[in-house]
Amino acid sequence: xxxxxxxxxxxxxxxxxxxxxxxxxxxxxxxxxxxxxxxxxxxxxxxxxxxxxxxxxxxxxxxxxxxxxxxxxxxxxxxxxxxxxxxxxxxxxxxxxxxxxxxxxxxxxxxxxxxxxxxxxxxxxxxxxxxxxxxxxxxxxxxxxxxxxxxxxxxxxxxxxxxxxxxxxxxxxxxxxxxxxxxxxxxxxxxxxxxxxxxxxxxxxxxxxxxxxxxxxxxxxxxxxxxxxxxxxxxxxxxxxxxxxxxxxxxxxxxxxxxxxxxxxxxxxxxxxxxxxxxxxxxxxxxxxxxxxxxxxxxx
Amino acid sequence: xxxxxxxxxxxxxxxxxxxxxxxxxxxxxxxxxxxxxxxxxxxxxxxxxxxxxxxxxxxxxxxxxxxxxxxxxxxxxxxxxxxxxxxxxxxxxxxxxxxxxxxxxxxxxxxxxxxxxxxxxxxxxxxxxxxxxxxxxxxxxxxxxxxxxxxxxxxxxxxxxxxxxxxxxxxxxxxxxxxxxxxxxxxxxxxxxxxxxxxxxxxxxxxxxxxxxxxxxxxxxx
Numbered sequence: 001x002x003x004x005x006x007x008x009x010x011x012x013x014x015x016x017x018x019x020x021x022x023x024x025x026x027x028x029x030x031x032x033x034x035x036x037x038x039x040x041x042x043x044x045x046x047x048x049x050x051x052x053x054x055x056x057x058x059x060x061x062x063x064x065x066x067x068x069x070x071x072x073x074x075x076x077x078x079x080x081x082x083x084x085x086x087x088x089x090x091x092x093x094x095x096x097x098x099x100x101x102x103x104x105x106x107x108x109x110x111x112x113x114x115x116x117x118x119x120x121x122x123x124x125x126x127x128x129x130x131x132x133x134x135x136x137x138x139x140x141x142x143x144x145x146x147x148x149x150x151x152x153x154x155x156x157x158x159x160x161x162x163x164x165x166x167x168x169x170x171x172x173x174x175x176x177x178x179x180x181x182x183x184x185x186x187x188x189x190x191x192x193x194x195x196x197x198x199x200x201x202x203x204x205x206x207x208x209x210x211x212x213x214x215x216x217x218x219x220x221x222x223x224x225x226x227x228x229x230x231x232x233x234x235x236x237x238x239x240x241x242x243x244x245x246x247x248x249x250x251x252x253x254x255x256x257x258x259x260x261x262x263x264x265x266x267x268x269x270x271x272x273x274x275x276x277x278x279x280x281x282x283x284x285x286x287x288x289x290x291x292x293x294x295x296x297x298x299x300x
Numbered sequence: 301x302x303x304x305x306x307x308x309x310x311x312x313x314x315x316x317x318x319x320x321x322x323x324x325x326x327x328x329x330x331x332x333x334x335x336x337x338x339x340x341x342x343x344x345x346x347x348x349x350x351x352x353x354x355x356x357x358x359x360x361x362x363x364x365x366x367x368x369x370x371x372x373x374x375x376x377x378x379x380x381x382x383x384x385x386x387x388x389x390x391x392x393x394x395x396x397x398x399x400x401x402x403x404x405x406x407x408x409x410x411x412x413x414x415x416x417x418x419x420x421x422x423x424x425x426x427x428x429x430x431x432x433x434x435x436x437x438x439x440x441x442x443x444x445x446x447x448x449x450x451x452x453x454x455x456x457x458x459x460x461x462x463x464x465x466x467x468x469x470x471x472x473x474x475x476x477x478x479x480x481x482x483x484x485x486x487x488x489x490x491x492x493x494x495x496x497x498x499x500x501x502x503x504x505x506x507x508x509x510x511x512x513x514x515x516x517x518x519x520x521x522x
Binding site: 102113 | 306309310313314315366369370371372374375377378379380381382519521522
């Protein structure tokens with residue numbers, strides 16, 4: 001399977017379609033990002049800091065104007081059409097978005113008039129479930145609680161699509177587990193989807209169906225998580241096992257005293273000598289070795 | 301228009317302005333009335349006018365300061381609002397602040413007249429009308445100059461760029477309106493005409509500024 005291709009047999013409605021998204025800044029460029037998110041799935045966006053994940057989300061939300069490319073969000077292909085479907089979109093952004101002095105009550109009072117589907121009872125329940133203190137000012141809330149408040153507000157108007165930027169940042173393991181369970185419940189009916197950007201790839205492995213990996217503004221891969229994990233193996237061997245052919249094929253080669261490790265396309269793993277060990281990879285390893293491979297390529 | 305009103309309300313909430321401007325007016329009004337009852341007399345109205353204008357001018361930019369400090373432009377981008385609705389809301393907020401200042405001056409005049417009806421002379425009335433006309437005019441011109449800059453750059457990127465024209469626009473408008481109306485009896489038909497011309501010019505500049513602000517905010521990366 002191609003690294004930038006999603007299973008083509010899916011006939012579901014895409015809640016997000018991005019094609020050839022490009023945005024140039026003086027010191028950074030996002031280049032040719034393309035992906036789709038069908039209804040009923042969770043997609044994770046991964047990559048190091050400054051890779052372009054947040055810029056991609058901002059482009060989807062029309063907070064920045066792309067230089068080129070097509071964006072379709074909930075069927076909306078123009079900025080005006082995308083704004084018109086905001087009621088079906090719940091968003092949590094990385095960073096503060098409410099005034100310092102607001103409490104839970106003020107957040108509800110401020111947002112409710114804008115969303116026809118705002119559900120005050122649901123918002124109150126979510127705040128209670130997530131243990132968000134009612135009387136604490138936003139500025140005095142912990143980072144994790146601020147994220148939870150944004151999430152509660154994002155869910156309170158019954159969106160079809162959730163776009164979350166680093167939602168697990170600042171959450172303790174229990175809260176993170178509850179969030180991941182909530183997201184799985186959210187998509188369970190096959191009509192809802194989640195796009196989330198995170199550094200915590202273990203979380204993604206648990207819940208994500210698709211993954212988009214961006215590095216230095218370029219799309220490294222996009223596809224189904226299982227397909228991606230099945231497409232590569234981790235190889236380990238002694239110094240003598242590292243033939244020139246193998247060295248050329250290995251992605252993100254790491255040498256050490258006793259031998260080497262690296263990533264190899266799964267198909268290439270069949271012809272290896274018996275002394276070379278192959279193991280399944282994790283998403284985190286995939287990200288690290290692809291990153292290392294890109295870094296090595298730049299150095300060479 | 302409905303969205304612009306909702307945005308204006310959000311501006312008030314975001315800036316906690318609904319309370320702070322009321323408190324500002326209340327404190328200055330009480331001080332003005334206390335001074336009115338001292339030998340300072342009705343000059344207290346004109347002293348308080350300066351304080352009201354300074355405080356209200358700062359209120360004009362509070363939503364932009366709050367937006368810069370807490371990333372509220374991102375919040376606005378998540379709402380079902382077109383960018384032009386957001387800009388319209390900010391300008392409505394500016395208009396509301398200017399009108400509130402004018403209404404507060406009228407309230408203060410009413411209280412003083414109730415306390416001491418003898419102060420009402422044609423000359424005093426003309427002077428009061430000049431101030432009542434000047435204050436919204438100055439505030440609207442300040443907003444007209446400032447808002448496009450704030451919408452283009454944001455308060456965080458250019459506080460000096462924002463504050464200097466703010467003061468300049470206020471002082472300049474005050475001087476022009478004051479000298480333009482000098483010697484004109486504002487209670488006469490000639491005065492009404494002069495006042496109308498001032499109002500039309502100020503509103504026209506405000507509307508042009510609104511159209512410019514829309515274009516600038518439309519292109520801004522948030």
